[in-house]
Amino acid sequence: MLAASLSSGMAMAQDISIEEAQKAAAVASAEKDTLPDDAIIVRRIPLESGPELNTDQLVVDTIPSSSEGLKIVLFNDNTWRYIRNRDISAIDETVFTQDWDTVNLRVYKTELKDLPISMVIDLVDSLKSYHYPYKGRITSKYGPRRRRVHQGTDIGLKIGDPIYATFDGRVRITKYYRGGYGNLIVLRHDNGLETYYGHLSEILVKPEQWVTAGQVIGYGGNTGRSTGPHLHFEMRYKGQSFDSERLIDFSTGTLRRETFLLKRTYFSPYSRFTQDFEMEIQSEEEDKKIAAEAAARKYHIVKKGDTLGRIAINNHTTVTKLCQLNGIKKTSVLSIGQRIRVR
Numbered sequence: 001m002l003a004a005s006l007s008s009g010m011a012m013a014q015d016i017s018i019e020e021a022q023k024a025a026a027v028a029s030a031e032k033d034t035l036p037d038d039a040i041i042v043r044r045i046p047l048e049s050g051p052e053l054n055t056d057q058l059v060v061d062t063i064p065s066s067s068e069g070l071k072i073v074l075f076n077d078n079t080w081r082y083i084r085n086r087d088i089s090a091i092d093e094t095v096f097t098q099d100w101d102t103v104n105l106r107v108y109k110t111e112l113k114d115l116p117i118s119m120v121i122d123l124v125d126s127l128k129s130y131h132y133p134y135k136g137r138i139t140s141k142y143g144p145r146r147r148r149v150h151q152g153t154d155i156g157l158k159i160g161d162p163i164y165a166t167f168d169g170r171v172r173i174t175k176y177y178r179g180g181y182g183n184l185i186v187l188r189h190d191n192g193l194e195t196y197y198g199h200l201s202e203i204l205v206k207p208e209q210w211v212t213a214g215q216v217i218g219y220g221g222n223t224g225r226s227t228g229p230h231l232h233f234e235m236r237y238k239g240q241s242f243d244s245e246r247l248i249d250f251s252t253g254t255l256r257r258e259t260f261l262l263k264r265t266y267f268s269p270y271s272r273f274t275q276d277f278e279m280e281i282q283s284e285e286e287d288k289k290i291a292a293e294a295a296a297r298k299y300h301i302v303k304k305g306d307t308l309g310r311i312a313i314n315n316h317t318t319v320t321k322l323c324q325l326n327g328i329k330k331t332s333v334l335s336i337g338q339r340i341r342v343r
């Protein structure tokens with residue numbers, strides 16, 4: 001897109017006025033500063049784990065919030081929590097429909113080369129939807145290990161210790177893999193990431209079930225190809241694994257960074273968090289800038305009766321601008337639940 005506008009701008013440079021040329025250059029540089037269309041949007045986050053979901057709590061009441069995608073649930077111990085209303089689901093629903101398979105572990109046909117150079121990942125949102133999967137000492141890191149590639153991070157534990165859902169999402173796989181993962185849970189999250197929890201002694205969830213960050217999904221164990229009780233934890237995007245230590249400090253349980261720009265180069269067993277730490281710090285500023293731009297974006301979830309015209313008026317913009325931002329036509333049919341970028 002950028003290359004196309006640049007080259008067409010240059011080719012026409014002899015034939016157009018200076019003003020037009022300046023306009024074309026402005027468009028080109030504006031595009032350069034914009035995230036790719038398939039980038040995922042960040043919202044800024046608390047870094048500490050959210051509360052562990054207490055199963056003794058009883059729901060007393062459910063009340064709507066100002067956002068119809070969220071409801072507020074009151075518990076009998078006077079605590080409350082935002083819960084995503086999955087009936088309305090203020091999220092990109094395609095995450096849970098495209099490449100969704102509860103039988104086969106490997107579902108994505110996306111190859112590494114087809115992924116964008118970098119993606120901004122929405123780690124957690126205003127729901128405070130993060131909880132460490134398990135807090136403890138790492139016994140084996142992501143990366144090459146003897147003759148194999150270790151696609152995850154191992155954390156030592158005691159058999160029966162609770163394992164938590166890292167973010168909100170939906171259960172995709174619960175299965176026993178004899179020669180490898182043992183009892184495995186795979187969750188897919190609203191932010192598009194998948195997390196894998198291996199070697200469990202017990203699985204408490206079922207495929208298709210929605211889970212909330214901090215929910216106990218199983219118990220730690222030593223099943224499958226495992227030489228001692230530990231959690232094998234993986235993070236993947238479109239099937240490609242990366243070092244989860246980039247995001248989580250397993251010794252404290254906290255999310256390590258405020259901004260996560262997932263770069264394509266991370267999808268390599270030779271790209272470890274600790275190895276390019278210097279580079280991480282250097283790119284921090286750049287990451288912050290991109291995240292700030294992403295955070296300035298605003299979305300509208302299409303409701304019944306919405307039209308492009310009405311959405312434009314309500315958001316003080318124009319139909320033409322909406323079409324540009326979303327790559328759609330004025331005549332495009334909107335579907336309920338669709339996410340429309342308005343700014």
Ligand SMILES: [Zn+2]
Pocket residue numbers: 140150152153154231232233
């Ligand atoms: Zn492992």
